[in-house]
Amino acid sequence: MSAIAKSSADQPAARDGGSPSPAPGPPPERSAVIRLVDIYKSFGPVKVFTGLNLAVRQRESVVILGPSGTGKSVLLKHIIGLLRPDSGAVYYFQERVDDCDERELEEIRRHIGFLFQGGALFDSLSVYENIAFPLREHTRLKERDIRDRVAGKLAMVGLDGTQSLMPAELSGGMRKRVALARAIALDPDVMLYDEPTTGLDPIRADVINELILKLNDELHVTSVVVTHDINSAYKVADRLVMLWEGKVIMEGKADDFRRTTNDEVRRFIQGRASAAELEGLRRPEPPPIPESMETP
């Protein structure tokens, strides 16, 4: 676990204003924080990954794009060890995540924050209790310090003063922001975002995007964002990765994606269905009405 401990100590200087990383390949001075090597995964007859490879470098913000059902959320769950691949390897620094037992995984997970799609707030606990949960589990902080830390994290997401509310009393956007505050409670080195802007109006979505950028700048985290919101992707990504039929079919900067000639990627970016996908929607031509049955 020495590699994990080292990761937080070796944080480079702050990011240069959220500009995209210059090269798609891993440069020698910036080691890969997360690596997925030749991943195969199936759920019954459904093949989700068929030889997926991906590397995420330190303090990089990578956005995973892809249509629904291509395994974007499954990919995040592989990184954190909630799911294990059928074959292939998942690395967090030098540690092989897919070979770890539950106790070793817990050690890795302390360094990773995960924002779930629906927030996954504990609905029987208040906002305060939700954010205090990881602090109570993994630190020996006194209740007074926990209270200060919770207020600080809520202030970061712009929701200080909502401590006593229950999750059911929050709007969708507020719920995501509280979940984000909970995910960063332990100051993680890596943040995983599962569709952070889905279900939000454009303004709330932009608030979440700004929050992701703010966290990258202030906490110097490595971010992996799964989304199919292309505007959000362009805004927060240093590098974009497109998943298609279980593999990475393209990765590069936002401009590379805008100029691409790859048909699948272009259709995804433009939100345009293929003729084959629309085939099922076409109504069959109605049979001609015989003349004898036509009303005058």
Next chain:
Amino acid sequence: MACRWVRLRNRLPTLDSAARVAYKLVEYAPGIWVSNVNFVERLGKQAILLIEALGNYVRFIFSICYWMLRGPGRFARQQLFIQMFEVGTLSIPVVMITGAFIGAVMAIETFPQFKAIGLDSHIGSIINLTVIKQIGPVLTSVMLAGRVGGALTAELGTMRVTEQIDALRAMAANPIRSLAVPRFAACILMMPVMTIFSDAMGMAGGWVLSVHILGVDSTEYWKYTRDSLEFYTIGTGFLKTMFFGGAIASIGCYKGFNAGSGAQGVGKACTEAFVTSFVVILVMNFFLAMLMNSIYQVLWPSQPSMFA
């Protein structure tokens, strides 16, 4: 010789039928064989699934015990008191009402039998012995299996469906330690307390009916009750409920953690949890009764044995 040929010719239709049957057997045998193989295969598959589920459940209980011994953590300790309130305090009215009515029904049903043989003054001993030894603990457990077991499964099943359990794991917390341990401990601790309320109301219900309506003498009612009850009897009643509480909580939590997806999956898990808890309570009650009686015989050999 000719005669023999005639006999053989007469038997030809029979031989022909036998040949047809043999032919049909050869024709259908593979089908019969295959369907039998399929049946055996299905049976085997079900048996393997059952053994696997049982193994997982036993492992689940061992995990709970491991985390209880190792220390449940700050969050689980806080949750314990909340769960004790949910399991215990909120269940008091239900177990009191059911206990009172069961005691009263016992009085109504047993009084004519005892009066017929002139032992109506002994009615207190049978009512209170039955309530304390069997009906109180079992009824309380069954009521809590419905009220608490179902709620546990629904809560944990919904947490699973809405990714809250995944969120726990993602925050490097063990779901068994954080969620199952406080619920398990709360059920074990609160079940005897609930049984006290149920027993007390059962005894009160029986007494009100027997003394104030059926006309049994109150002093004799309590005298015979005191003669028939021993501390061992009362203790076994409470001890049993701790096992029942453990069974309700462990089955409820296990079913909740393994609930299928969606509302249908959670609903199915709740039904399974209640039915399984109910059956387990009754079967466990039988074996615990045998065990307690055997222990009684070892401790007090001069007393009459139930198996003698």
